[in-house]
Structure formats: C-alpha cells, structure tokens
Amino acid sequence: xxxxxxxxxxxxxxxxxxxxxxxxxxxxxxxxxxxxxxxxxxxxxxxxxxxxxxxxxxxxxxxxxxxxxxxxxxxxxxxxxxxxxxxxxxxxxxxxxxxxxxxxxxxxxxxxxxxxxxxxxxxxxxxxxxxxxxxxxxxxxxxxxxxxxxxxxxxxxxxxxxxxxxxxxxxxxxxxxxxxxxxxxxxxxxxxxxx
Numbered sequence: 432x433x434x435x436x437x438x439x440x441x442x443x444x445x446x447x448x449x450x451x452x453x454x455x456x457x458x459x460x461x462x463x464x465x466x467x468x469x470x471x472x473x474x475x476x477x478x479x480x481x482x483x484x485x486x487x488x489x490x491x492x493x494x495x496x497x498x499x500x501x502x503x504x505x506x507x508x509x510x511x512x513x514x515x516x517x518x519x520x521x522x523x524x525x526x527x528x529x530x531x532x533x534x535x536x537x538x539x540x541x542x543x544x545x546x547x548x549x550x551x552x553x554x555x556x557x558x559x560x561x562x563x564x565x566x567x568x569x570x571x572x573x574x575x576x577x578x579x580x581x582x583x584x585x586x587x588x589x590x591x592x593x594x595x596x597x598x599x600x601x602x603x604x605x606x607x608x609x610x611x612x613x614x615x616x617x618x619x620x621x622x623x624x625x626x
Contacts, residue, residue, distance in 0.1 A: 440471040440496070440581060441521065446479035447500075448562075455484035459491050469494035473521055476502055476564055477537060498523035498579070499533060501540070504565030520566070523579040536574040540564040 442458050443451030453461075455472060462470040470493060472484045481497045488495035503518045524530040541564045544556035559565075 438467060438469045438471070438496075440473075440523065442470060442472050443500070444472060444474055444480035444484065446477070447475040450475055455480040456487045459484060459487040459493060459495075462488075462493055463491045467493060469496055471496035471498055471523055473498035473500045473523065475500050475519075476540075476562060478534065496523055497530060499537065501537070501566045502562075502564070504540075504567045520571075521581040522575075523581065525577065525579060529577045532574040532576075533578060536566055536570045537564075539570050539574070540566045543567075 439462065442453075444453060444455045444458060445451055446455075451474070458470060458472065470488065472480055472495070474480050476499065478497065478499055485495045485497060498521065500519050500521045503520055505518050522533060524533050541559060543559070543564070544550050545559055545563070546554065546557045550556045
C-alpha cells in the first residue's frame with residue numbers, strides 16, 4: 432500500500448448535487464487504497480454525507496475530517512448593493528465543539544426566513560429550499576471561532592472580504608463610507624489556519 436504525504440481537504444460527495452459524484456464510502460475506500468492517513472469531506476451547504484463518511488473512515492482506520500462549503504450572504508463584489516452572489520467559504524471542524532457550532536451555523540441559515548418584511552406584517556415565513564440558504568457574517572461571528580477556513584477554490588470571490596487568521600476573535604472588514612459601505616481592506620476572521 433503506497434504511503435503519501437498528502438491529504439485531500441476538498442472532497443465533495445454525491446450529496447453535493449452536480450458538484451460531486453462519489454458516495455462518501457467510495458471516497459474513503461479510494462483514500463485507503465492510496466494510503467491517505469486522513470481525508471476531508473465538505474458537501475455544499477450541509478453535512479449530508481458526513482455520518483456515512485465518518486463511520487466508513489473509522490472502519491477503514493482513516494481520520495475523517497468533516498466540514499462544509501457554505502454559501503455566503505454577501506453582495507456581489509463587482510456590483511455592491513446587488514443580491515448575493517455565489518460566494519462560498521470552505522470550513523472544516525477540528526473537534527466536536529466546532530462540529531456543533533457548524534451545525535448551528537447551518538441551521539441558523541436554514542431557519543432565516545426569505546421574507547422577513549412579510550413576517551413582520553403577520554405573513555407566514557418562507558424558508559430557503561435546498562441550495563438557497565446563506566450564511567451571514569453575523570452567523571460566522573457567532574459560531575465560527577475555531578473553525579478551519581480554507582482559502583481559494585472555484586467560488587473564491589469572497590476571499591476579498593474574508594481570509595484566514597490565527598487570531599481567536601472574529602472580525603469583519605472595516606466599512607468605508609466613501610465606497611457605499613464596501614470593505615476598504617479585509618481584516619481576518621478568527622478561523623484556525625491549520626489542523
């Protein structure tokens with residue numbers, strides 16, 4: 432069995448519809464064949480494949496690193512004031528407490544009504560369908576401390592607003608009144624940058 436000094440940190444399973452094709456068990460099986468000591472799974476906007484992935488990795492003797500690639504509720508960087516674009520943040524959890532926080536963050540994004548103005552007027556809330564939920568900077572501030580954030584990736588326009596730091600406190604970019612409130616220069620969020 433070959434031994435590699437490599438760990439795949441951005442695997443997606445078939446639970447990330449149209450973005451991943453392998454079942455979590457198949458990912459773990461292939462990682463074991465390649466001699467990986469660990470593998471990370473981060474499905475889009477949820478932890479759909481995480482239980483199957485974790486149990487299969489445990490049986491295979493591989494460290495399972497669980498995470499999610501979350502869509503952010505940020506305006507498009509090219510057109511401030513426009514609806515949110517498809518900007519994502521890839522987060523991994525180093526321990527149970529951070530796993531609980533990631534679950535809380537995902538839940539908060541799913542329970543946030545799409546029609547808050549109508550809800551205030553007494554109408555029934557409309558909740559996001561799969562793929563429509565968005566994580567806010569407030570969610571990141573409340574639940575993000577200690578999570579591991581990977582920069583880059585296919586949808587990395589959010590790198591202009593958020594990047595990795597080793598600090599323990601979460602902060603958001605400073606606002607600049609002359610540019611309509613858009614960030615002047617990014618300040619780090621409090622995610623750990625290593626496993």
